[in-house]
Amino acid sequence: MEFKKYYLDLIMVPLSVMICVCYHLWLWHNIRRQPLSTVMGANAHARRLWVSTIMKDNEKKHILAIQTFRNTIMGSTLMATTSIVWCCGLAAVISSSYSVKKPLNNAIYGAHNTQFMVSLKYVTLLVLFLFSFMFHSLSIRFITQVNFLINCPEDSTIVTSMYVSELLETSFTLSMIGNRIMYSALPIMLWSFGPVPVLLCSSTMVSVLYNLDFLFEDSKRGKRRSY
Template identity: 30%
Template sequence: MGLTLKEEHLDFFLVPGGLLLMLGYHLFHLHRCLKLPDTTVIGCENHNKKAWVRKTLEVAAKDRGQAITVINSSISAATSLASISLGLSSLIGAWIGSTSHNVFISSNIHGNKSLSVVYIKYIALLSFFLVAFACFVQTVRCFVNANFLISMPNCEVPASHVEKEVIRGSNYWVIGLRSLYFATNLLLWIFGPIPMFVCSVITVVLLHYLDRNTAPLPQFKTLPASHNSQKNGKEMTAVTSANDRRERSDTVEPEHLASI
């Protein structure tokens, strides 16, 4: 007796296959981040952020305005992504409560078109958007705490405390982005299991290329004080020269008009 693969059975093979492919890659990437962080982009970024925190805390609290601006930019980006995730979750939740699902039971979609599978698509997609929202909110919390520590006046803040908050916020950011990647694949499941599986394969190939780091980790060295003073002296000289030229032009112009 030969087995015939019906169209309704595609969802039971391709969708779990695509999800397992994505999950397997991220477990492999997590192993690399923990054991060989130098070979991953995440490990390189964490190395740079730790160096940034150490160099930031070497200056006085009143001179850390640029560092606070960097943290605020990260907070704004995380807030925007959290708002987008929450908005899409609300839209999907409202769609689940509605009674019109004809767009997902179209004859042009290959796969299982039963109402129960449609609800599973909705709930799975909603779950990943909610996970992304929660992760971005935690990112904002960690960066706000790091902002408080960096801007604390008349106090020597341990660098390990600030590094912990910055790295933790970055990890939540990464998890939120990966949840959006999963949500994108599940979004294509609405149009059938075949687009979802193809998107999973393409996503894994692209992430495997983008997550690798082949360059050596940069070593950051503090510039000598003479270099900074020389640079500031050149800037002051340039400003002084510009002011002198402006003053000479202001004095020459009235004499020229008087002679006329």
């Protein structure tokens, strides 16, 4: 049966996706409930303090704020550019190797040929990079707004340090989502070598991200650190 050719893909690839999705849902839960136990929560708290300090002493530190946001915009621009370049390359590969005149029953009733599976891999990568580009572009939009508002007087009735901090956190959150989507494209790239590398890569990536996302107690020094 044709199903036997794809049963590993139907089992391991969705399992890999579920591992990544479950980990990030758990990470989001910890960020909401115990923010200081995660690197994202601790950095967000530090950024709020930084914005408040900059706006209180704006005359002396406005250049520091502009330089900091410039570097942040450059990072998001680099990731957005990388994503859209990948999209262009994948779109060229798909248009040259996959015929759109194939019958639609393959997509409805399941794959019956190798060409469909190869095209599915390319299309999945294309969608991931498109979403990564979108989130990084939105991040640049918000950080650009913060770049203007950070120099406003703090005693304004609308533009307060809390409002600016919320915009800044929105920008960093969108950038983080864009990065994680790009990370998730790595196992899909390995799908070209089979479903087993997808599962191994997803498990390894989740393990690495866990050590980077959470803060751990240092029993010797009594300090919290991330690996």
